Amino acid sequence: MTIATLSPTAPSQVTPSKAALFEARAVKAGARRNRLLSLPALVIIGIFGVLPLIIICVYSFLVAAPYGGVQWQFSTDAYLNFLFQRDIFDDTLQFTPDFLIIYLRSFLFAVVTTVICLLLGFPTAYFMATRPPAQRNWWVLLITIPFWSNLLVRTLAIMFIIRDEGLINDALLALGVIDKPITMLYTNFAIQLGLLYAFLPFMVLPLYSSLEKLDFRLIEAACDLYATRRQVLWRVIIPLSKPGIIAGCLLVFIPALGAYVTPLILGGGVHLMIGDLIAQQFGSGRNWPLGCAQALILMAAVLVALFFYVRNTSGKVQHG
Amino acid sequence: MPEQPGKNAIEVRGVRKVFGAGENQVAALDTVSVSIRENEFFTLLGPSGCGKTTLLRLIAGFDFPTAGEILLHGQDIAPLPPYKRPVNTVFQSYALFPHMTVAQNIGFGLEMLGKPKAETEARVAQMLKLVKMEALKARRTSQISGGQQQRVALARALAPQPKVLLLDEPLSALDYKLRKEMQIELKRLQHETGITFIFVTHDQEEALTMSDRIAVMSAGKILQVGTPRDIYERPAERFVADFIGETNFLPGTVVSKQAGVATVKFASNATIAAGYPEGFDPTGEVTLVVRPEHADLVPDPAKGTIAGTLSNIVYFGTDTHYHVKLDGGENFIVRHQNSRSSPVTFGTGAKVGIQFEEDAARVLKD
Numbered sequence: 001m002t003i004a005t006l007s008p009t010a011p012s013q014v015t016p017s018k019a020a021l022f023e024a025r026a027v028k029a030g031a032r033r034n035r036l037l038s039l040p041a042l043v044i045i046g047i048f049g050v051l052p053l054i055i056i057c058v059y060s061f062l063v064a065a066p067y068g069g070v071q072w073q074f075s076t077d078a079y080l081n082f083l084f085q086r087d088i089f090d091d092t093l094q095f096t097p098d099f100l101i102i103y104l105r106s107f108l109f110a111v112v113t114t115v116i117c118l119l120l121g122f123p124t125a126y127f128m129a130t131r132p133p134a135q136r137n138w139w140v141l142l143i144t145i146p147f148w149s150n151l152l153v154r155t156l157a158i159m160f161i162i163r164d165e166g167l168i169n170d171a172l173l174a175l176g177v178i179d180k181p182i183t184m185l186y187t188n189f190a191i192q193l194g195l196l197y198a199f200l201p202f203m204v205l206p207l208y209s210s211l212e213k214l215d216f217r218l219i220e221a222a223c224d225l226y227a228t229r230r231q232v233l234w235r236v237i238i239p240l241s242k243p244g245i246i247a248g249c250l251l252v253f254i255p256a257l258g259a260y261v262t263p264l265i266l267g268g269g270v271h272l273m274i275g276d277l278i279a280q281q282f283g284s285g286r287n288w289p290l291g292c293a294q295a296l297i298l299m300a301a302v303l304v305a306l307f308f309y310v311r312n313t314s315g316k317v318q319h320g
Numbered sequence: 321m322p323e324q325p326g327k328n329a330i331e332v333r334g335v336r337k338v339f340g341a342g343e344n345q346v347a348a349l350d351t352v353s354v355s356i357r358e359n360e361f362f363t364l365l366g367p368s369g370c371g372k373t374t375l376l377r378l379i380a381g382f383d384f385p386t387a388g389e390i391l392l393h394g395q396d397i398a399p400l401p402p403y404k405r406p407v408n409t410v411f412q413s414y415a416l417f418p419h420m421t422v423a424q425n426i427g428f429g430l431e432m433l434g435k436p437k438a439e440t441e442a443r444v445a446q447m448l449k450l451v452k453m454e455a456l457k458a459r460r461t462s463q464i465s466g467g468q469q470q471r472v473a474l475a476r477a478l479a480p481q482p483k484v485l486l487l488d489e490p491l492s493a494l495d496y497k498l499r500k501e502m503q504i505e506l507k508r509l510q511h512e513t514g515i516t517f518i519f520v521t522h523d524q525e526e527a528l529t530m531s532d533r534i535a536v537m538s539a540g541k542i543l544q545v546g547t548p549r550d551i552y553e554r555p556a557e558r559f560v561a562d563f564i565g566e567t568n569f570l571p572g573t574v575v576s577k578q579a580g581v582a583t584v585k586f587a588s589n590a591t592i593a594a595g596y597p598e599g600f601d602p603t604g605e606v607t608l609v610v611r612p613e614h615a616d617l618v619p620d621p622a623k624g625t626i627a628g629t630l631s632n633i634v635y636f637g638t639d640t641h642y643h644v645k646l647d648g649g650e651n652f653i654v655r656h657q658n659s660r661s662s663p664v665t666f667g668t669g670a671k672v673g674i675q676f677e678e679d680a681a682r683v684l685k686d
Binding site for chain 1: 378381382403404407408409411413415416417418419420428429431432476477480648
């Protein structure tokens with residue numbers, strides 16, 4: 001830590017005393033060692049992160065081969081196809097918002113998921129953070145229990161709970177509350193429920209780690225200075241847990257936007273989200289360039305959204 | 321002294337505070353009653369765990385008493401939450417809001433009270449001036465030093481003009497010089513604002529130099545309330561004498577007593593007249609307390625009330641401590657103020673006598 005923070009000042013040292021020179025050299029050597037330590041991670045990111053991205057980028061500008069794969073011929077058709085449809089007869093482009101609608105719907109799903117997760121997750125995390133220290137780890141363990149089994153299995157379980165002959169409908173029918181099953185499976189509701197269930201822990205955990213570090217004497221201080229409970233929440237607790245809120249929102253929003261398994265199973269392939277759409281291009285659609293273009297457009301949209309989100313929130317957080 | 325209910329800022333009546341339940345019950349405060357007058361610099365003094373911070377937290381409203389009542393200007397505030405009490409606290413850790421600037425911290429209380437913006441700003445400016453922090457008002461609290469944080473914490477607590485200001489060991493995190501400076505600063509602020517200060521500390525010197533009155537606490541009880549001079553010169557109990565300043569304890573036997581003065585005989589058959597607190601009836605074997613500066617060394621052992629051998633001499637700059645091993649086996653310390661013309665010099669190992677000043681010795685209950 002000290003070595004890393006010293007290194008930027010080392011070259012600007014003007015007093016050429018022996019000790020200073022030695023120190024500067026030691027600092028430089030330390031910095032070199034630190035860089036070496038990060039090498040394995042950099043190699044992995046390079047091979048499995050950057051390289052595939054380059055391949056996707058290249059493929060998106062090629063022509064689809066009839067049975068999957070690509071033909072090595074430059075084309076921007078994939079991007080045009082995102083918004084337009086080429087008429088088979090006269091080659092004119094017609095605006096078709098189908099993909100755009102799926103994108104917007106996915107954004108809506110992701111936003112709703114994030115907001116509800118935040119509303120449910122914050123009180124949960126606050127409850128956990130205010131338990132006695134010995135109890136807290138048990139609560140964290142409970143929150144992570146869903147991770148012990150596969151998401152696919154858990155999503156199928158939801159299916160069994162909400163389907164027409166599922167647990168909820170059976171119970172309501174038996175109690176005489178309803179006389180025919182409420183259709184929940186293969187609806188937007190089912191997708192939303194599945195997304196909430198899948199991503200809630202990703203909101204709770206960063207919120208908890210932020211709230212756990214909160215100095216509760218600050219809450220006492222605010223109370224002492226005439227802040228009501230509501231004011232303490234808005235003026236002290238929320239601003240101080242902002243790093244957790246930002247991390248939680250990112251961890252929920254981004255994966256929720258690209259969710260694949262949940263909408264596929266609970267939406268029944270009728271209510272598509274971006275993930276399913278892209279997967280389709282590489283499967284039954286046999287249009288790899290279009291799939292690549294769709295993935296890149298999603299990435300660009302996320303980056304733009306992130307840019308505004310971080311710029312609007314980080315200014316108020318400040319370090320320390 | 322007779323109570324004047326109208327003149328008391330805070331009245332604590334029979335307050336008990338028990339933490340835990342069942343077997344693990346701990347009485348942090350054991351039926352404490354005390355009155356704190358308006359515009360007073362009142363100190364709660366005691367070792368850690370004596371209940372002084374608990375009492376402060378009860379007055380602030382962070383905890384609620386198990387029994388008893390707390391009156392603020394004659395009105396019971398015990399059931400009120402902290403944000404409804406016109407009382408502010410300076411915390412030991414300062415508890416400044418890290419996400420706000422110095423000025424925002426100071427203005428927080430006023431803002432929560434819903435004061436108009438112009439009034440808040442004017443008051444914050446006034447507070448910044450009072451604690452000499454105008455130049456740093458736009459800084460974050462993490463970007464200022466400990467002493468500066470202390471000033472901001474004070475300004476923040478004073479800004480809403482509370483009826484009573486509570487200070488929970490606010491100087492303990494500061495180094496010696498800064499602490500001395502802040503002690504004077506605190507006295508000045510109290511004088512200028514006219515607000516009642518209730519100050520919690522375990523530092524007896526701090527308590528003696530700053531307070532109008534001191535309450536000495538131990539094990540959840542208040543042992544004595546009085547002016548610094550009262551507490552130091554006429555301690556009511558052995559604990560008070562022991563906790564505040566240095567004290568010599570001498571065993572003796574009461575021979576006779578009349579009108580608050582007992583005649584006590586030492587093992588050497590020498591006798592001395594010693595006062596004792598009201599409501600205490602010393603008989604038989606007792607302990608006498610004598611402050612080190614209320615005794616003098618004489619070169620001739622026969623001339624002293626008691627005699628012994630000089631075992632150690634410790635030089636403190638302003639004064640010198642002479643450690644004397646008494647003939648009876650006890651240790652006795654004599655403090656002598658150094659001057660340019662100290663007439664007698666003593667060497668270790670010398671036989672010396674100890675003379676007491678008038679009223680130096682007191683009999684105290686253990």
